[in-house]
Amino acid sequence: MIVERALAVRMRDGAVLLADVYRPEREQPVAAVLNRTPYDRSFSLTPPAALDPEIVTDAGLALVCQDVRGQFGSEGDFYPLVSEGRDGYDTVEWVASQPWCSGAVVMAGRSYGGATQWLAAIERPPHLVAISPVVAGSDYFNGWIYQGGAFQLGFNLFWAQMMTAPRMRTSLGEQFRHLPLADAPMLADNEAARFYRDWLAHPTRDEYWEGLGSSTRSARVDVPAFVIGGWYDVFLAGTLENYCRVRDHGDSERARADSRLLIGPWAHGSIYGSYPDQRFDAFEGKDAIDLAAEQISFFRSAFGERQSEQPRVRLFVMGENRWRDEDDWPPPRAREQRWYLHSGGDAGDLSPEPPGDEPPDRYVYDPASPAPTIGGPTSLPAAFLRTNSGPLDQRRVEERPDVLVYSSAVLADPLEVVGPLTVVLYASTSAKDTDFVAKLCDVDGDGRSRILAEGVLRARYRESLERPVAIEPGRAYEYRIDLVATSNAFLPGHRVRLVVTSSSFPRFDRNPNTGNPFAADRAEDLVTAEQTIFHDAERASHVLLSVMDR
Numbered sequence: 001m002i003v004e005r006a007l008a009v010r011m012r013d014g015a016v017l018l019a020d021v022y023r024p025e026r027e028q029p030v031a032a033v034l035n036r037t038p039y040d041r042s043f044s045l046t047p048p049a050a051l052d053p054e055i056v057t058d059a060g061l062a063l064v065c066q067d068v069r070g071q072f073g074s075e076g077d078f079y080p081l082v083s084e085g086r087d088g089y090d091t092v093e094w095v096a097s098q099p100w101c102s103g104a105v106v107m108a109g110r111s112y113g114g115a116t117q118w119l120a121a122i123e124r125p126p127h128l129v130a131i132s133p134v135v136a137g138s139d140y141f142n143g144w145i146y147q148g149g150a151f152q153l154g155f156n157l158f159w160a161q162m163m164t165a166p167r168m169r170t171s172l173g174e175q176f177r178h179l180p181l182a183d184a185p186m187l188a189d190n191e192a193a194r195f196y197r198d199w200l201a202h203p204t205r206d207e208y209w210e211g212l213g214s215s216t217r218s219a220r221v222d223v224p225a226f227v228i229g230g231w232y233d234v235f236l237a238g239t240l241e242n243y244c245r246v247r248d249h250g251d252s253e254r255a256r257a258d259s260r261l262l263i264g265p266w267a268h269g270s271i272y273g274s275y276p277d278q279r280f281d282a283f284e285g286k287d288a289i290d291l292a293a294e295q296i297s298f299f300r301s302a303f304g305e306r307q308s309e310q311p312r313v314r315l316f317v318m319g320e321n322r323w324r325d326e327d328d329w330p331p332p333r334a335r336e337q338r339w340y341l342h343s344g345g346d347a348g349d350l351s352p353e354p355p356g357d358e359p360p361d362r363y364v365y366d367p368a369s370p371a372p373t374i375g376g377p378t379s380l381p382a383a384f385l386r387t388n389s390g391p392l393d394q395r396r397v398e399e400r401p402d403v404l405v406y407s408s409a410v411l412a413d414p415l416e417v418v419g420p421l422t423v424v425l426y427a428s429t430s431a432k433d434t435d436f437v438a439k440l441c442d443v444d445g446d447g448r449s450r451i452l453a454e455g456v457l458r459a460r461y462r463e464s465l466e467r468p469v470a471i472e473p474g475r476a477y478e479y480r481i482d483l484v485a486t487s488n489a490f491l492p493g494h495r496v497r498l499v500v501t502s503s504s505f506p507r508f509d510r511n512p513n514t515g516n517p518f519a520a521d522r523a524e525d526l527v528t529a530e531q532t533i534f535h536d537a538e539r540a541s542h543v544l545l546s547v548m549d550r
Contacts, residue, residue, distance in 0.1 A: 001025065001057045005042075006073060009066065011090045018073035019091070022053035023062035023100055031104040031129075031303055032062040032095050036088060036116040038163065040072050041065040051108050055292045061299070064095050068116065078163070079195050081115060081140060081212045088120025096127035103127055106299045110134035111235075111268065118242065121221045124251075130302035132226040132295045135268055138238030138245070141209035142465055145199050147508070148482060149461030149468070150435055151518075154373065154380045154506040155234055156199065157186065164192040176506040179526075181519040203518040205465045215241060219249040224258035226298040228291065230266030231318065231452070232390045234379045237484045239263070240329060247328075260298060261329055263487065264289065264316045267389040268379035286321040315418065318391070318452070319442060319489035330419040330485075334546040339496065341406045341535040341542065350406040350498055355540050361533045363402045363501070365434065367510040367526045370503035371397050376439070376454040377484065378507045394441055394449040398499060404533060407443060408496040415490040419546025421453050421483035425500065426539035428476040431529035432515030433460050437504050438481045440543065441497040442490055449497055455483035456508050460515070470515060476534055485546075498543050502531060 004021040011017060020041050024030060033056055035041075042065075056063040069087055070078030088107075096103045105127050107117040114136025121131050137144040145156055157175055164186075178184045182200050187193055202208040215238075225246050229239030243261040250256040264287050301307045311325035326332075342349035343361055373380065375392025398405050423438040437456045441449045457479050460468035471477060490496055503510055512521040513529040535541045 001053065003053075009091055009094045011069075011087055015069060015074070015076040017066055017069060017075065017087065017091070019064050019066035021062060021064050021098075022057055024057045024060055026060075029100055029102040030060055030062050031106070031299070032064055032098075032101050033299070034064045034066070034092060034095055034105055034107045035109040035113055036066045036068050036084070036091060036107075036120075037109060037113045038068045038071045038078065039112070041067045042072075051292050051295060055296075059296045061296070062100065064091075066091055078192075080112075081119065084116045085119040085123045088116055089123040089125040092120060092125040092128050104129050104303055106302060107131045108134075108295060111136060115140075117225075118221070121223055121225070124220060124222055128223055130224050130226070130299055132228065132298060133242065134228040134291075135230060135233045135235050135266075136238060136242065137235040138213075138241040139215040140212045141205050143235065143237040143241075146203065146465075148456040149203070149458030149465060150456045150508040150511070151181070151200070151203070152234070152507065153181070153509040155378060156196065157184065157506075158380065160193050160196040161186055164190050179512075179523045180521055181509060200519045204461075204468060215245065219245070219251055221246050221250055222252040222255050224250075224255050224260075224298075224302055226260045226262070226295060228262045230264055230268070231316070231486055232265065232267040232375075232377045234268050234377055234389070236263075236377055237482070240485060243329060258301070260310065261313045262289075262294065263314075265318050265391070267377075269389075283316075283318065283321050286323075287316050289323075315487045317416065317418065317487050317489055319491055319494075320414070320416075324487075330546060331548065333549050334419040335549065337545045337547040338542045339408070339498070339545055340540055341498065341500075341533070343406070343535070348406060350408045350496055350543070354537070355535045356537055358536050360535070361404050363404060363531050364528055365402050365502035365513070365531055366528045367503070367512050368523070370505035370510050371400055371403055371437075371501045373504045373507040374451070376451045376504070376507070378454075380507065391450045391452070394439065394451050394499065395447065397501075398449060400501075402501055402503075404500040406498045406500070411490055411492055411494055411496070413492060414550065415496065416488075416548040416550060417490065417545045418487040418548050420485050420544075421455075421546070422544040423455065423481040423483060423498065423500075423542075424544065425479045425481060425541050426476055426534040427479055427541075428474055428532045428534075429459065429471070429513075429529045430473050430531075431513035431527055432473060433458070433471060433511060434513050434529045434531065435459070435502050435508070435511040436479050436481060436531075437501050437508070438483060438543070439499040440483055440486065441499060442488055443495040443497050444491075445493045452486045452488050453483040454504060454507075455481040456504065457481045458511060476532070476539060496545075500533060502529065
């Protein structure tokens with residue numbers, strides 16, 4: 001292997017970004033894999049790519065790792081996403097012009113390194129052949145910084161601190177609890193966190209987000225994408241949206257026909273195919289996959305080399321712990337099925353039978369004592385929660401008085417749920433604004449309640465994310481909560497469970513229930529809310545499951 005470090009790559013505005021090159025020692029030019037990362041190109045922090053230099057060079061390819069603008073050795077100011085399209089274009093063309101490069105360039109990388117791929121592909125550099133984004137978002141407003149109108153506090157604050165102030169004196173736990181949100185100690189101590197202030201200043205989908213987002217312009221992508229994600233990844237919605245957009249609207253037949261999707265039972269920070277953590281024991285190691293080999297095979301196909309036929313969509317089915325190949329996403333064989341909430345005034349049952357004349361269920365949500373985040377599709381620092389994300393047992397949070405639990409009868413036959421998930425909730429609140437949170441869980445014969453998916457909706461955003469509309473306290477409204485998706489076989493002897501509450505903290509910021517402008521409330525402003533969940537013939541609250549024919 002030939003290694004060249006700190007090579008200067010000049011952008012169109014004159015800024016110099018540094019890159020390291022790893023290439024096989026051979027005379028003939030080779031194709032290149034480009035990874036653009038904010039996490040240190042030298043691999044000294046975390047591997048910035050899903051591909052290791054030795055694996056890439058052993059495959060006869062070169063790997064180029066570059067620090068994005070304003071990070072580590074690269075010049076300029078770091079502001080997430082705004083420069084990645086132009087800088088990505090310029091870097092792809094620089095790589096293609098090198099004497100050791102054949103002129104064919106692909107891109108790889110995870111998380112932010114996946115976003116840099118989509119933004120570069122939108123700019124359509126002539127020598128870009130394919131991309132393979134791993135656990136990457138799409139709509140940077142809904143599904144990254146916010147979700148359902150709620151601020152993704154845990155991930156956002158953790159990531160902003162990691163990117164700007166890794167040695168802060170104030171603990172992350174204190175940062176999470178601090179109010180007002182706009183006055184968090186990190187913001188006062190660190191001028192570099194200006195982008196975090198901007199995120200807080202734009203709680204609706206407006207021109208600020210349109211200027212950052214790739215989802216509205218992804219029809220310009222004209223190269224195939226191998227899109228990889230996890231059922232417990234914070235960016236699962238973006239992963240699925242990215243694949244569907246390039247499949248449906250890619251700007252070339254090759255992009256539409258040759259793009260692929262692979263989703264495993266992984267969290268955002270998982271090492272794909274290796275799970276020493278007990279959180280993933282349920283999968284018995286059957287999720288293991290050689291991701292690097294899969295990506296290199298995809299790249300070789302993009303270069304025009306003949307490869308073995310690969311499935312368009314490969315999904316891991318939890319519960320039965322097996323991989324399944326599908327023709328598309330969502331699977332065409334899945335059919336939507338409604339499972340309704342039932343009770344006699346004390347939450348309890350979930351079934352396909354519509355409700356009749358049933359009394360509602362009630363609980364009190366106190367933002368000073370929010371229900372905690374326990375696992376699920378998020379990315380939180382393990383130091384704060386002891387565990388980060390994934391299929392964790394929800395029984396501890398289900399015992400709280402501000403949490404409603406609806407469980408099916410014990411299943412006699414397998415129930416395979418693969419596809420999008422939505423909860424339709426008819427609810428009222430005593431407050432001027434509030435949140436509703438829903439979780440889908442798989443309960444085994446020993447009573448363990450393994451979370452599969454989680455979603456939130458802030459009441460003022462029930463009609464749209466562009467224009468908040470105030471609610472009338474005491475009035476019932478329909479709330480459609482997006483739980484994104486899952487792939488799980490509920491086995492005989494198990495139960496399907498839906499959990500309803502009003503917080504998942506610190507994944508989402510606490511709704512103070514005041515209806516005041518976002519991020520302004522202090523601790524003394526918090527208001528308790530009396531929540532009412534309806535499930536009667538006229539207001540039949542339910543969860544929409546995508547059930548596979550077997």
